[in-house]
């Protein structure tokens with residue numbers, strides 16, 4: 001008798017098949033086409049699909065001195081609301097996570113406050129000794145300034161001494177200095193420099209929020225197995241035309257022109273990771289020029305809506321927000337298989353709804369998609385065998401824990 005049995009359409013590989021998942025002690029113990037008996041059975045009805053828990057590898061949860069922008073509680077509730085069971089926390093906080101002591105502070109901050117599971121990061125800038133002491137789950141390097149202004153003076157040196165996978169913000173500091181509007185060349189030049197270093201060093205590199213055609217072609221052309229990259233929903237669905245109409249859409253790297261956006265879709269099957277770059281700011285900070293767009297509570301629904309429009313398959317979402325994050329960041333306790341955490345994202349493919357930021361859990365209660373009708377919605381989120389969100393309501397207390405990722409975790 002399992003603690004919980006989840007019954008319904010499961011997405012395994014490309015196909016949705018009817019089946020049951022037996023869960024006990026927060027772990028997947030059985031996946032079966034037949035009937036399973038549980039203390040509790042959750043029947044997932046028609047039109048809905050049970051996806052493995054989705055993972056967002058690029059999230060800014062703020063807190064520390066930026067509680068007004070977002071806290072660990074509000075950001076991780078937003079994650080569960082958006083169907084995200086694990087978030088990767090970015091280190092460009094105030095104060096930034098540049099030493100072991102601040103990393104310890106970050107660890108303590110999450111305990112008892114996170115509603116989703118999480119990976120913790122460390123900001124690299126000429127401080128690899130401290131990075132080794134900290135033992136983060138992944139590491140961040142900025143090649144040019146973004147929010148918080150910290151960036152590396154010696155990318156190759158920093159990348160070479162980092163004790164684990166590096167996620168890199170690839171915009172070139174010199175080009176930014178001459179062109180504050182950050183043209184595509186700022187990204188393309190930085191990506192090429194990052195690829196040259198990756199080719200020489202042969203160590204894992206994840207290029208954040210790739211936004212340009214030439215940027216994606218440079219990465220795909222180099223075809224280095226240890227180099228992955230992310231694309232955000234705002235670069236997939238929006239262009240600089242949207243920014244011209246709504247200055248809130250200022251973001252680094254900036255929204256691009258239609259050709260760049262089309263190039264991301266033309267190469268969509270070869271994009272390893274979809275990540276929100278959830279970057280909450282208060283409205284007054286946005287009005288004074290802060291860059292960043294909230295994305296946790298819209299990213300999955302936008303992709304479901306695009307599935308309904310034939311632009312991608314449901315299996316693409318699982319590949320780019322579950323399978324690949326686990327593979328690339330070496331997450332050993334997650335995955336849709338026996339023995340792994342029982343994390344699930346239940347979606348209603350046909351549910352039509354209107355984006356209402358006032359109903360968001362994030363403190364950044366605004367969205368580029370405010371008022372947009374979408375077809376497809378996250379209706380339930382399950383974290384290690386417990387329902388933690390159902391029909392827009394967060395259920396239970398903050399029980400998120402740190403995942404086992406990178407650092408050669410056993």
Ligand SMILES: NC(=O)N[C@@H](CC(=O)O)C(=O)O
Pocket residue numbers: 060092146147169250251252253277279280291292293
């Ligand atoms: N993307 C943004 O425009 N801003 C991010 C930082 C970043 O991801 O570069 C933020 O932390 O606000």
Ligand SMILES: [Zn+2]
Pocket residue numbers: 146169208209252253
């Ligand atoms: Zn960035």
Ligand SMILES: [Zn+2]
Pocket residue numbers: 058060090277278279
């Ligand atoms: Zn970011």
